[in-house]
Amino acid sequence: MGIDMKIQRWIRNWLMGRLQQIILKGELSGWREVTSGVPQGSVLGLILFNLFITDLETKCRSGLIKFADDTKLGGIANSEEDRDILQGDLNDLVNWSNRNRMKFNSEKCKVMHLGMTNKNFSYKLGTHRLEVTEEEKDLGVLVDRRMTMSRQCDVAVKKANAVLGCIRQGISSRDKEVLLPLYKALVRPHLEYCVQFWSPMFKKDELKLERVQRRATRMIRGMENLSYERRLEELGLFSLTKRRLRED
Structure with missing residues (x-):
């Protein structure tokens, strides 16, 4: 990615050796090492997240749109072959999420069939059949x-x-x-x-x-x-x- 080695070492030093503890029902846990993720609310956190997901669409043959932690996959499916392409891209996304230990929230993932002549094919995200929705809010717009x-x-x-x-x-x-x-x-x-x-x-x-x-x-x-x-x-x-x- 063209990142200078000094910057890489600096980022690694910033991420490693972090500890955290939680409070549950008034009881404070012991300290545990944080082995993944970035400090919430940090400026570098957003940059590192974008770098982390940069290869998400490498194999994708359909249209893929990313905004922050939201991802949308879309394409024209007029035949079973078109449907298989979309499903294949969904399978690739699931494989990516498993490989990178960043699971999609399947309950929040839905499919919207645009147009009155749409074939209304069904799709799965892993083993979860995607729910069909008539309307969806996207960045505040329904x-x-x-x-x-x-x-x-x-x-x-x-x-x-x-x-x-x-x-x-x-x-x-x-x-x-x-x-x-x-x-x-x-x-x-x-x-x-x-x-x-x-x-x-x-x-x-x-x-x-x-x-x-x-x-x-x-x-x-x-x-x-x-x-x-x-x-x-x-x-x-x-x-x-x-x-x-x-x-x-």
């Missing part, structure tokens, strides 16, 4: 097998409305100088987190998102009887739809 993003819109609206409700109940002032910064800082981010990926496909979902901003702007003193477009103009805001188009 992805469904139809890729409509409607469920993600519902989740975003629910979170934003919950925060907006707390502001309505907890803040007595209705001044623009108070409510507008709170809306921008605490509510709108829920409606725009990673929105470049899940921007709504359907008008109904677009209206759901916009309805939150409509409600928020109406809470401000002096805006109650103005049209939505006029409220945006007075407050110096764009519609959420226009903000999404501008950011694309």
